[in-house]
Amino acid sequence: MNDKETAAIADWSCTVNGRAVALQLPQARRLLDIIREDLGLTGTKRSCEIGRCGACMVLVDGAPVNACLMMAYQCAGRTLVTIEGIANEDDLHPVQRAFLEEGGYQCGYCTPGMIVSVKALLDAKPNPSFEEVEEALSGNLCRCTGYGGILRAVHRAIEEGQSRP
Amino acid sequence: MLLNRRNSGERWRVRPDGPGKVTGALAYLTDMDVPGALYALVLRSPHPHARIVSIHTEAARSLPGVAAVLTHADVPGLNRFGIARQDQPVFCEDRTRYVGDAVAAVAAETLALAGSALDLIEVEYEPLPIVGDPEQALLPEAPLLHPEGNILHSKSYRSGDAEAIFGQCAHVVEETYVTTRQMHAYMETEGGLFVPGPDGSLTVYAPTQHGFMDRLQLSRILAMPERRIRIVSSPIGGSFGGKDELNVQPYGSLLAMVTGRPVKIHNSRRESVRSGLKRHPMTIRMKTGTDESGRILAHRVRIVADTGPYATLGAEVLNFATEHVVSAYRFGSVDVESISVFTNNGMSGEFRGFGGNQAIFALEGQMDRLAEAVGMDPWEFRRLNMKAADEPGPFGQTIARTDGLAKVWAAAADSALWKERVHLDISENSDIISTSSATFDPKRGGGDLPLWKRTGIGAALVMHGAGLGYGIPDPSGGRLALRKDGKIEASFGFEECGQGLIATLEQMLVERFGFAAEDLRIVIGDSDAVPDSGSSTASRATSMMWKSLSLLQTPFTEKLLTEAANCCGLPVQRLRLGPGGIWDRESGERAIGYPALAERLAEPIVCEASTSYPVPDTDIVGAHYLYSYAAVVVKVEIDDLTGRIRVLRQFHAVAAGPVMNPQGYLGQIEGGSSMALGFALLEESTMAQGQYIANNFDTYLIPTIADLSGPVEVLAIEDLPDGDAYGPRGVGEIGSVGLAAAIASAVRNAAGIFIHRLPIDPALLQEVMPIGQWAVMSDER
Ligand code: FES
Ligand code: FES
Numbered sequence: 001m002n003d004k005e006t007a008a009i010a011d012w013s014c015t016v017n018g019r020a021v022a023l024q025l026p027q028a029r030r031l032l033d034i035i036r037e038d039l040g041l042t043g044t045k046r047s048c049e050i051g052r053c054g055a056c057m058v059l060v061d062g063a064p065v066n067a068c069l070m071m072a073y074q075c076a077g078r079t080l081v082t083i084e085g086i087a088n089e090d091d092l093h094p095v096q097r098a099f100l101e102e103g104g105y106q107c108g109y110c111t112p113g114m115i116v117s118v119k120a121l122l123d124a125k126p127n128p129s130f131e132e133v134e135e136a137l138s139g140n141l142c143r144c145t146g147y148g149g150i151l152r153a154v155h156r157a158i159e160e161g162q163s164r165p
Numbered sequence: 166m167l168l169n170r171r172n173s174g175e176r177w178r179v180r181p182d183g184p185g186k187v188t189g190a191l192a193y194l195t196d197m198d199v200p201g202a203l204y205a206l207v208l209r210s211p212h213p214h215a216r217i218v219s220i221h222t223e224a225a226r227s228l229p230g231v232a233a234v235l236t237h238a239d240v241p242g243l244n245r246f247g248i249a250r251q252d253q254p255v256f257c258e259d260r261t262r263y264v265g266d267a268v269a270a271v272a273a274e275t276l277a278l279a280g281s282a283l284d285l286i287e288v289e290y291e292p293l294p295i296v297g298d299p300e301q302a303l304l305p306e307a308p309l310l311h312p313e314g315n316i317l318h319s320k321s322y323r324s325g326d327a328e329a330i331f332g333q334c335a336h337v338v339e340e341t342y343v344t345t346r347q348m349h350a351y352m353e354t355e356g357g358l359f360v361p362g363p364d365g366s367l368t369v370y371a372p373t374q375h376g377f378m379d380r381l382q383l384s385r386i387l388a389m390p391e392r393r394i395r396i397v398s399s400p401i402g403g404s405f406g407g408k409d410e411l412n413v414q415p416y417g418s419l420l421a422m423v424t425g426r427p428v429k430i431h432n433s434r435r436e437s438v439r440s441g442l443k444r445h446p447m448t449i450r451m452k453t454g455t456d457e458s459g460r461i462l463a464h465r466v467r468i469v470a471d472t473g474p475y476a477t478l479g480a481e482v483l484n485f486a487t488e489h490v491v492s493a494y495r496f497g498s499v500d501v502e503s504i505s506v507f508t509n510n511g512m513s514g515e516f517r518g519f520g521g522n523q524a525i526f527a528l529e530g531q532m533d534r535l536a537e538a539v540g541m542d543p544w545e546f547r548r549l550n551m552k553a554a555d556e557p558g559p560f561g562q563t564i565a566r567t568d569g570l571a572k573v574w575a576a577a578a579d580s581a582l583w584k585e586r587v588h589l590d591i592s593e594n595s596d597i598i599s600t601s602s603a604t605f606d607p608k609r610g611g612g613d614l615p616l617w618k619r620t621g622i623g624a625a626l627v628m629h630g631a632g633l634g635y636g637i638p639d640p641s642g643g644r645l646a647l648r649k650d651g652k653i654e655a656s657f658g659f660e661e662c663g664q665g666l667i668a669t670l671e672q673m674l675v676e677r678f679g680f681a682a683e684d685l686r687i688v689i690g691d692s693d694a695v696p697d698s699g700s701s702t703a704s705r706a707t708s709m710m711w712k713s714l715s716l717l718q719t720p721f722t723e724k725l726l727t728e729a730a731n732c733c734g735l736p737v738q739r740l741r742l743g744p745g746g747i748w749d750r751e752s753g754e755r756a757i758g759y760p761a762l763a764e765r766l767a768e769p770i771v772c773e774a775s776t777s778y779p780v781p782d783t784d785i786v787g788a789h790y791l792y793s794y795a796a797v798v799v800k801v802e803i804d805d806l807t808g809r810i811r812v813l814r815q816f817h818a819v820a821a822g823p824v825m826n827p828q829g830y831l832g833q834i835e836g837g838s839s840m841a842l843g844f845a846l847l848e849e850s851t852m853a854q855g856q857y858i859a860n861n862f863d864t865y866l867i868p869t870i871a872d873l874s875g876p877v878e879v880l881a882i883e884d885l886p887d888g889d890a891y892g893p894r895g896v897g898e899i900g901s902v903g904l905a906a907a908i909a910s911a912v913r914n915a916a917g918i919f920i921h922r923l924p925i926d927p928a929l930l931q932e933v934m935p936i937g938q939w940a941v942m943s944d945e946r
Contacts, residue, residue, distance in 0.1 A: 036196075040198075041189075042189070042192060042193075042196035043188070043189015043190065044189070045193075045352070045353070045402070046195075046354075046431070047352045047353065047354065047434065048434050048861050048862045048863075049433065049434060049861075050434075050861055050862070050863055052861065052862035052863050053352065053862050055352055082189070083188065083189035084188070084189050084190070086188075087188060092184075092187065092188070096187040096188060097187075099183075099187045100179050100180075100183045100184065100187050101179060102170065103177075103180065103183075103828040103831075103832060105183070105186050105187065105663075106403075106663035106664065106665065106832055106836060107351070107352065107353070107400070107401060107402045107403040107662060107663025108182070108185075108186030108187075108191060108400070108402070108663065109193065109351075109352040109353045109402030109403060109663075110352050111186050111187055111189075112187075112189040115187060130874070133870075134870055134871045134874055135871075137869075137870045138869045138870060138871050140870070141352065141862060141867060141869060142352070142870075143349075143350050143351055143352055143403050143405075143836075143840075143867060144352075144403055144663045144832075144836045145832060145835060145836050145839075146832075146835035146836045146837075146838060146839030146840075146842075146868075146873055146877070147835075147839065147868075147869075147870045147873045147874070148831070148832075148835035148836075148873070148877055149828075149831075149832060149835070150870065151870070151874065152170075
């Protein structure tokens, strides 16, 4: 926490992965730091810190957001979901399963953000076009896979979504 | 076999490290935290070249919350590091030579305090003239960056008298190829956690590709015996060669030892760009001549590499490039001279492909140009000049024989993409069409393509050496054990950088020994727990695991079966290893489970193997013995209005021995080639006056999903000659090499322009056809 921030410490609350969270923190604290440091949820990654890579992607009221670009006051009172909150109970989310089965990852550092973006896309649009997939994932950089496995995983997740009643 | 999930059947497996990765539960070393940890930052030189007049740290030290401020005066051991040659200062004493050079480091209670402390360190610099270009560094009047001069390393290889033979050549092609500084751009920046022990020991949790090398280097710096340092080096959020050399480890380690408290460092992207390694920019001048029929008679190459301020593996990269500008062609005579030069630019060093990327771009460019000069199909031209399986390697050394080169050549020739090109070339040259319209171009427009877009197909051939090469110690090995808890434990000193090493090891153990995945515990990346297997670099880890397991198979199996036979009172011959335990061949039942067997043993069963990477019988340092081969065919689309190139389709034929892990193999080729795509089309870490211009992903562009949405086919050619003793050759690098050259070739095919510089400048392609001409052309059609 930065000294300049300490001046403006205030109550902050949110729902994070279904749990109510109340913290005292500076209103300008980055959501990324709240998640990783204050809440210890390190599945959300830090990479560029300027909104270019998507490693820090989380859902804020269901919409994908780069946590490195959002400040505490901007998300106070909202519903946040991080990669740790994507799975249903003890079962993986279908998008996670698709990544696992198709091998949509290598080092895995981009993977949480990527999965969050895919989930956001498929929640909003269960049967997106190829262009819509491209657009939705253009803000998630992956240096390892060349995106081949990621595209296969997304297509599998789409197909499986369709085959569910 | 075309690699995909369907063709792989049961061999397509879920990676053991997958669940942790898709759920975010896997803690990377930069995610680690312990209570009471300090935050560290490093103060680096703002000047690419300067004399340090004075350093004052008093104000920073006295800031409350600051635990330590270190400079060169605080290094107990060697104030230098470097894998091959220790010439890079941990902290600069009196001179800085690039903008990543460290001058001081701070540990404080919070990151913000550490930042404030950095601001309070006063360093007075006297800027010195900047050597910003390797050619400039070679001028007699250039400032000397090191007492021995500005040349890190030179390498030459000569066979025959090329110079004399050019006169007899029917066709001679001369070109200068330029490649720029490419960034590894691993998503996880450098960092880690450094924990001092109460007994004066130190545990380093920081990504690296060779934990034991870090341990050696840190022991020199800390003046501490290696046995008191433990390196946990895995998992890694991407490395590609970039984290093999030390980066933040000296600072974290020194601060932890001085303060006696755990220390965390995690580089910002800007810090990573500034201090980290990049791919060597190279200027490669080639002159190559053939006879009337297209046989190459002479090949002359001059390479100048910009190695930046310090050695790291610059010499080894240059050796590799020197070898690969020759590669697998039969040149009548060869004359290569290469030089790697110190500058005040960013650090160049190890990067996936290791100098092969630049070399192959140049070499394959020559092949295309020569084919045109001779009037031959470029692929046929390559076949005419390719070496046969039993011919020597690039340096004239004996190499392991395979038919890989001929096979990848044939696979490319046979590919749908290359056939499409041949077909187009024929229709383009056919009289009937060209007389009907002088400007008709079968590559332009047509189908869904607007008139201002055209397509082209190109190909490139790659030979890639694996292992560190002759003259560099390259030992390896591993261990198998049946532990007390009943687990079969496989220990290797390798790291998981994302390549799927853990999955590959698991798959080898399952397929070779018959174990079930649940029987296994895989231990890697921890210097206290594993044998030294050498580095997880140079496409060597899969080969070395395979070799070690081959050596371990008989002794380990025999020990397990003998002990099981004793326990069960059955003859050894009736027993075999299987999932969950040892099975009776006759009854088809499990005779004893591994846990039950382990419980009855007084001592665990342990077998170790040591081996080393094969090298050729030669005296040429860096010469390789094992090679893999690839042919890449690519179709591109060029937009004449923007000059932008899109890769539409890729075909890769790779001959690297048997596929150990289909998902991993496919991923290495797809992922490697995406780096080559970036190298060809997007990526350039420009420097101006020794300063990086692009500091993050807003200005340094790497491929996105939209750049790589076209199909990628990967054909694995697995055959090896009978009696081959070396098994799988690694595929960690070869995918990153050929695509750039193939794209350049496809651009020539589409737009008639020869590319000699990467990344390809879109402005070049816009100039081909001024926009005004379109109206005329469409009228004619
Ligand atoms: S870290 Fe937030 S977008 Fe890169
Ligand atoms: S898997 Fe490594 S960055 Fe995507």
